[in-house]
Amino acid sequence: MISRGGFSRYRRQVAVWLISLAAGAALCFNALPSAHAENDLSPILKGLTRDDVLRMGEAMYRIGLLPSGEPMQAVVMGDVPVEGTMFTCVSCHLRSGYGSSEGQVRMPPIDGTRLYSPVSKSRRAPLVGRSTGGSEELYRPAYTDETLASVLETGIDPAGRRLNTVMPVYILSERDREIMVYYLKYLSTEPQPGVTETTLHFATVITEDVPGEDRDAMLVPLKNYISNWRLPKSTERGQRSSLYKREGTMKAMRTFTLAVWELKGPRETWREQLEEYYRKEPVFALLGGISTGEWEPIHRFCEDHRIPAVFPITDYPVISETDWYTLYLSKGFSQEGEAAARFLHGREDLSKTPAIIQVIRDEPAGRALSRAFQDTWVSLKHEAPSTVVLKRDEPIPASFWKELAGKNKKPVVLLWLNAGDFPELKLLTKGFKPSVVFASASLLGSRLSTLAESERGYVYVTYPYLLPQVSKGQRTQVGTSLQNDKVLMTRRSTALKMYSLAQTISDPLSKMRTFVSRDYFLELIEAAPDLVAAPATYPRLSFGTGQRYASKGCYIVQLTGGPNPELIKKSEWVIH
Amino acid sequence: MKIRFYHLFLPCFSVALSLFPAPAPAVSQAEYTRTVERYEIPDVTLINQDGKRIKFRELMNSGKPVVVDFIYGTCTTICPVLSAGYTNFQRKRGADAAKVQLVSISIDPEHDGPAIMRKYLKNYRAQPGWDFLTGSREDIDRVMKAFNAYIPNKMFHYPIMFMKAPGDETWVRIYGLIGTADFIKEFEKVVKK
Numbered sequence: 001m002i003s004r005g006g007f008s009r010y011r012r013q014v015a016v017w018l019i020s021l022a023a024g025a026a027l028c029f030n031a032l033p034s035a036h037a038e039n040d041l042s043p044i045l046k047g048l049t050r051d052d053v054l055r056m057g058e059a060m061y062r063i064g065l066l067p068s069g070e071p072m073q074a075v076v077m078g079d080v081p082v083e084g085t086m087f088t089c090v091s092c093h094l095r096s097g098y099g100s101s102e103g104q105v106r107m108p109p110i111d112g113t114r115l116y117s118p119v120s121k122s123r124r125a126p127l128v129g130r131s132t133g134g135s136e137e138l139y140r141p142a143y144t145d146e147t148l149a150s151v152l153e154t155g156i157d158p159a160g161r162r163l164n165t166v167m168p169v170y171i172l173s174e175r176d177r178e179i180m181v182y183y184l185k186y187l188s189t190e191p192q193p194g195v196t197e198t199t200l201h202f203a204t205v206i207t208e209d210v211p212g213e214d215r216d217a218m219l220v221p222l223k224n225y226i227s228n229w230r231l232p233k234s235t236e237r238g239q240r241s242s243l244y245k246r247e248g249t250m251k252a253m254r255t256f257t258l259a260v261w262e263l264k265g266p267r268e269t270w271r272e273q274l275e276e277y278y279r280k281e282p283v284f285a286l287l288g289g290i291s292t293g294e295w296e297p298i299h300r301f302c303e304d305h306r307i308p309a310v311f312p313i314t315d316y317p318v319i320s321e322t323d324w325y326t327l328y329l330s331k332g333f334s335q336e337g338e339a340a341a342r343f344l345h346g347r348e349d350l351s352k353t354p355a356i357i358q359v360i361r362d363e364p365a366g367r368a369l370s371r372a373f374q375d376t377w378v379s380l381k382h383e384a385p386s387t388v389v390l391k392r393d394e395p396i397p398a399s400f401w402k403e404l405a406g407k408n409k410k411p412v413v414l415l416w417l418n419a420g421d422f423p424e425l426k427l428l429t430k431g432f433k434p435s436v437v438f439a440s441a442s443l444l445g446s447r448l449s450t451l452a453e454s455e456r457g458y459v460y461v462t463y464p465y466l467l468p469q470v471s472k473g474q475r476t477q478v479g480t481s482l483q484n485d486k487v488l489m490t491r492r493s494t495a496l497k498m499y500s501l502a503q504t505i506s507d508p509l510s511k512m513r514t515f516v517s518r519d520y521f522l523e524l525i526e527a528a529p530d531l532v533a534a535p536a537t538y539p540r541l542s543f544g545t546g547q548r549y550a551s552k553g554c555y556i557v558q559l560t561g562g563p564n565p566e567l568i569k570k571s572e573w574v575i576h
Numbered sequence: 577m578k579i580r581f582y583h584l585f586l587p588c589f590s591v592a593l594s595l596f597p598a599p600a601p602a603v604s605q606a607e608y609t610r611t612v613e614r615y616e617i618p619d620v621t622l623i624n625q626d627g628k629r630i631k632f633r634e635l636m637n638s639g640k641p642v643v644v645d646f647i648y649g650t651c652t653t654i655c656p657v658l659s660a661g662y663t664n665f666q667r668k669r670g671a672d673a674a675k676v677q678l679v680s681i682s683i684d685p686e687h688d689g690p691a692i693m694r695k696y697l698k699n700y701r702a703q704p705g706w707d708f709l710t711g712s713r714e715d716i717d718r719v720m721k722a723f724n725a726y727i728p729n730k731m732f733h734y735p736i737m738f739m740k741a742p743g744d745e746t747w748v749r750i751y752g753l754i755g756t757a758d759f760i761k762e763f764e765k766v767v768k769k
Contacts, residue, residue, distance in 0.1 A: 076657055077755035080664045085699045087656035094652070102653040103734040105753075166657055166753060379691070380627075527652075529729045540713075544650035544684060544730070552686040572712045574686045576623045 042145070042178045057183020062095070064088030066176055074168030082168060092166075094545075096519035097187040100527065105166050109515075111188035118142045148181045188517055193307075194284030195516050196254075200509075201281060202226065203259040205274070205289040205298050205312070217491030218290045218313055219260070221498040226258040226287075229509075254516075259283065263291075263298075270297040278305065285521065287505070288312060288498055294364055299326050308522050311501040311550075313494060315442065316364055319372075323548065325518075327525060329497060330538070330551040333365055333442060336462035337372030339554035340414060340438045342575035343460070345380045353435055355411035356385035357404065361418075362392050365443060369416040385414075396421060405432040414438040419447040436460055441557075449565055456559045460570060464554040465493075466539050467567050496537045503531055504541065504550075539573050608752030610762065615738075615747055618718040622681070622711040625693035630709060632719065636740070640677040640705075641767050644738040646725055648684035649692045654735045657753050659700045664756045665763070666703045674705035676763075681719055682710040683730045723747075739766045 045053055056067045064072045064084020072084035089110075093099055097111035118141050140159040143151070147158040155169045156162050172180065194201040204222060206215055261277045263270045274297070286302065286309035294316040302309045302325045309325060315332040331338070345351050358373060360366025370387050378384055388404070390396065404411075413434040415421075437455070441448050441463040451459060508524030523545075530542035531550075541550040553573035559565040617633045624630050636642055645662075647655035659680065666673040682688035688696075693708035702708075710716070720726040727733050739748045739762060748766050 076660060077753060079755045079757055080657070080660050082656075082660045082663075083701075086660055086663070091656055092653045100652050102651070105653050105735075107653060165755070166653065527731060529731045540686065542684070542686060542730075544648065544687060545652055546650055547687055574689075574712070576627070576685075576689045576710055 041182065044175050044178050045182070053179050053182050054186065057179050060084070060176070060180055061089045061183055061187075063090075066172075067179065073171040075171075076168045077165045091545075094519070094523045096517045096523055097184070098515060098517065098520045098523065100523070105164065107167075110184060112185045113189055115143045115148060115184060145178075145181050145185070148184060149177045152177055152180060188519070192284065192516055192518060193282035198254055199257055200254045200516070201257050201259070201283045202285055202287050203261050203277065203281070203283040204287055205261045205263060205291070207263045207270075207291040207293060208265075209292045210290050213491050214290060214313075214494055217494035218288055218498055221495050222288045222501070223258060225498070225502045226256045229256050258287070267293065267297055271301060274298065274301045278307075283307065284516070284518065285310065286312070288501055290314070290494070291316075295326075299323070302326050306518060308518050310505055310525070311497060313497055316368055317549070320548070321546075324546075325522070326548065327522070327543070328549050329500070329541070330464060331372070331549050333368035333440070334372035335464050335549075335551075335554050336440050336442060337369040337374075337416075338376045339462050339464070339556060339571070339575055340460075341373045341376035341380065343556045343571050344412065344438075345377070345382070346571075346575065350412055350435060351382070353410070353412045355408035356382075356414070357408065357411050358385055358387040358414045358416060359390065359404075360387060360416045361390050361394075361421075365418075365440075366416045369440060369443075370414070373414060390417075401432045410435045412436055412438075416440055417443065419444045434458070438462065441465075449559070451559055451565075453561055456561065456565070459558065461557050461559070461567075462554050463557045463567060464551070465537060467555065467557070467569065469566055470539075493537060500531065500537060500541060504528065608750055608754050608758070611749045611751075613724070613747050613749045614745060615722050615724070618715075618722050620711065620715040620718055622709040622715060622719075623690060625690050625697055625708045627690040630707070632709070635677065635679065635707070637742075638677055639742050640675060641742060641763070642677045642679065642738075642740045643763070644679045644681065644723070646683050646720065646723075646733065646736060647680045648682050648730050648733075649688045649696050650684070651730075651733075654733065654753070658735060658737065659696075661754065661756060661759055662706055663700045663702065665759050666706065668756060668760060673703045676705060678706040680706070680708045681716065682708065683716065683720065683727065683733055685710045685713055685716045724749075739763055741767050741769060744769070 041048065041050065041053060048056075059065045059067070060072060064087070066072055066084075072088060074082050074084075076082055092107040093110045097109060099107045099109040101107065119139055138159070138161065140157050140161075141147075143158055151157050151163065152170045152172065155165075155167060170177075170180075204219065206219070259277070259281055261274065263273050265273075278301075284307075286298075286307060289298065289309070289312035291298070291312070291314050293314075295312055295314040296316070296318050298309070298312065299318040301307070303323055307325055308327070310327045311329050312326065313329070317328040317330075317332050317334075318326070319331060319334050344356075356377070358370045360370045366389075374384055374387070404413075411434050413436075415437055417439075435458070437459045439459060439461050441461050444451070444461070448461065451461075504525060507528055508521055511524055512521060526543045526545050526547065528543065530540050532540050538551040539553065542552070543550060554575075555567075555569050555573060556571040556575070557567040558570055560568060617636045620632050621629050622632050636644075643662075643665075645658050647658055662678050662680070665676075666678070669676065682693070688708075688710045690710070693710060697706060697708055711719075717726065723736075723738060725736050735751070735753045737750045737754075739750070740746070744766075748762060750762060754762070
């Protein structure tokens with residue numbers, strides 16, 4: 001038993017030891033990295049600015065290229081050489097540096113703040129992956145610039161343990177290693193806009209061309225989601241636990257706000273309006289949003305400000321393999337044009353047809369469909385098709401088809417036109433006999449089922465949704481609840497897309513906990529399991545690192561006969 | 577309480593410790609499991625990186641030793657290590673690389689089309705003899721199930737690889753990530769059986 005006097009003496013002794021340890025730590029450990037540190041570059045980096053070093057470090061971290069332009073070299077699994085072109089830091093630790101988890105392999109967070117902090121046994125680190133985000137790292141002291149440089153070269157951490165051999169051991173010059181260390185030291189240490197101690201601010205963008213019913217069908221479910229948001233019970237319970245209180249992580253239970261950013265006037269003025277909204281109220285991310293026109297100005301704004309934007313409702317997403325911040329539901333019209341090209345390519349009887357003609361109107365839908373078809377068709381090593389462009393409101397004279405028929409025998413015709421262009425949904429006039437005709441379900445809309453029976457045998461339709469006969473059998477709870485709302489029922493598809501949004505972001509938002517970061521938010525969405533039959537709109541919504549279009553397929557269908565035709569699949573969902 | 581000498585010594589000792597990290601433990605032993613299995617290969621047609629239609633059963637019985645793994649193009653950790661293993665295996669075999677049929681099967685067939693798979697193989701400096709296959713979701717599921725490696729979702733995958741000698745009915749199933757030395761050792765066992 002410890003006597004009172006003895007206990008007091010014991011406490012004093014412990015205090016002196018702790019002070020000694022702290023002094024040692026102060027000598028050993030650098031202070032936590034600050035986003036505003038100046039003049040802290042290693043002497044070996046003399047002549048470079050801080051921005052130079054961060055840019056070079058980013059290239060190493062994200063694309064595996066050294067400042068010389070050569071790929072980084074490393075070794076994994078003890079004896080497997082790898083180059084930066086194969087994979088690099090970002091592959092496992094992700095852009096944010098917050099780490100990930102795959103199978104039984106866990107990649108710990110390596111953002112600056114946590115690298116330069118010690119890890120106690122009980123500390124929970126966020127990880128992207130199938131686990132719920134919690135993972136225990138083994139104890140280690142805080143990294144210093146020196147121990148961080150050392151672990152890159154040796155694979156041995158400051159506690160003297162060898163890291164998992166999945167972690168590459170890098171072969172770097174001293175200068176390149178210092179650049180990497182500097183980049184890691186400041187990784188994800190920038191403050192995140194739109195985040196306060198108590199609130200996470202979101203916005204949604206609506207352009208003035210959107211009809212009222214569509215606007216409501218997007219906005220009502222989104223507002224409901226924001227106002228009803230609460231963490232899953234299990235997460236909430238966890239965050240009330242003593243562990244979270246000790247770490248001050250109650251911040252994770254922030255409330256959400258949603259601002260509505262309405263864009264008016266010509267598209268050229270949208271950027272200015274967006275900047276003004278953002279200046280007045282910085283937001284963490286954009287959710288949903290809707291426009292009947294091209295989304296490009298809003299997409300660019302998000303890329304420039306590094307603002308995540310999830311599932312805007314648009315038929316005109318920006319098609320890019322490298323842009324990062326906007327996650328689309330699909331490629332819109334481009335997906336249909338691409339599917340038609342791949343389908344045709346796979347049909348040996350049709351792909352060698354000498355004449356392939358696209359007919360479009362000079363408007364965004366036609367341009368998007370025809371551009372996607374042509375790009376895909378050419379990438380499959382075919383000659384570019386010919387494209388006939390009709391003026392926006394020009395009536396189609398009967399002579400048009402006659403002239404088209406006169407020039408070509410049995411052509412493949414892609415009629416990327418609206419239902420309104422075809423009286424009684426008869427696509428072609430007498431005397432014109434193409435091999436096959438393609439049309440877009442999105443352009444024909446609800447009149448698709450009234451397509452003239454005489455044409456159903458050779459008309460193929462691009463259909464980028466779950467087939468109606470399948471979705472009928474998959475009425476979700478969400479879909480059923482819509483029946484009580486007249487507006488939402490009339491624009492069911494729009495409302496369901498917002499429910500898909502809710503399904504997509506809920507888990508990432510609850511997993512972010514205190515580690516609120518825009519990149520991390522996107523990474524958590526990327527790593528989420530696929531949504532199968534996402535509220536009865538698409539067969540599957542899925543992401544992966546760098547994937548930006550959740551629904552990746554489009555059926556080619558034909559119609560059965562009769563007044564209530566069914567859609568018959570003529571292709572797989574995804575056509576390669 | 578007096579401040580004793582060793583209390584002053586402690587900070588210096590801490591500095592010394594940081595400068596001279598503890599000796600590294602020996603490299604961990606191979607952490608994979610090896611079993612011998614029999615599988616019924618499904619008669620499906622898949623698509624390779626060049627867009628060619630490949631009869632999968634024929635490819636598995638092409639007269640060459642076969643190695644199969646399941647990956648996807650945007651995977652973050654497991655697949656890059658598996659693929660770097662393929663790269664190094666081919667490098668070690670040099671001119672004989674094409675005498676072994678390496679096959680990677682996409683478990684993200686909606687995303688992994690020929691163009692993406694071609695780029696992936698290029699990044700890994702793949703030599704002839706390494707094919708990356710995709711297909712319809714149904715066919716990919718059939719292949720995964722045939723190898724007792726079915727996962728309903730790519731995010732749940734795990735490191736697994738299969739090897740078979742030509743004419744042999746049995747497969748060696750390797751669960752876990754392995755280095756090149758172990759890869760070659762297991763492969764030699766399969767072909768010299």
